[in-house]
Amino acid sequence: MIQRIQPGKRYSEAVIANGLVFLSGMVPDNTDSDATAQTANVLAQIDTLLQELGLNKSHIVDAIIYLADMADYNAMNTAWDLWVAEGQAPARATVEARLANPEWKVEIKVTAAL
Incomplete structure (x- = not known):
């Protein structure tokens, strides 16, 4: 069964399938x-959505971080390192990408286990 969380016309905020939660x-x-x-703002949003699903950041198994400019890598990691659960860091990739809004410096997509 597939469950869509806060579905919209273009995407759902999250989708639950096969024991995994895919956040947009x-x-x-x-x-x-x-x-x-x-980055701290985005991580707080992730915390909030996971909490609504009865989960927390320790359930995250994978993260993809998109940076508009790789020069912000250390700045992003400053917030990430304060946020990530000690001893429970997910698998992670960080890539530079042109984001949909030029004012965004970061976009983060995570997958969590139920």
Whole structure:
């Protein structure tokens, strides 16, 4: 069975299938901030959505981080390192990509286990 969470016309905020939760790419609300603050904002959004599903960041098995500019890698990691659960870091990839909104410095997509 597939369950769609907060489905919209173009995408769902999350999809649950086969014991996994696939979150859509999350983007910052604070577009006037630096990469560290934008990353912290996105991670807080991930926390909130996972909590709504009865999960937390320790359930995350995979993360893909998209940076508009790889020069922000260390700034992004400043927020990431404060957030990631000690001893429970997920598999992760970080790539540079042109994001849909030029004010976004980061977009993060995660997969979690139920």
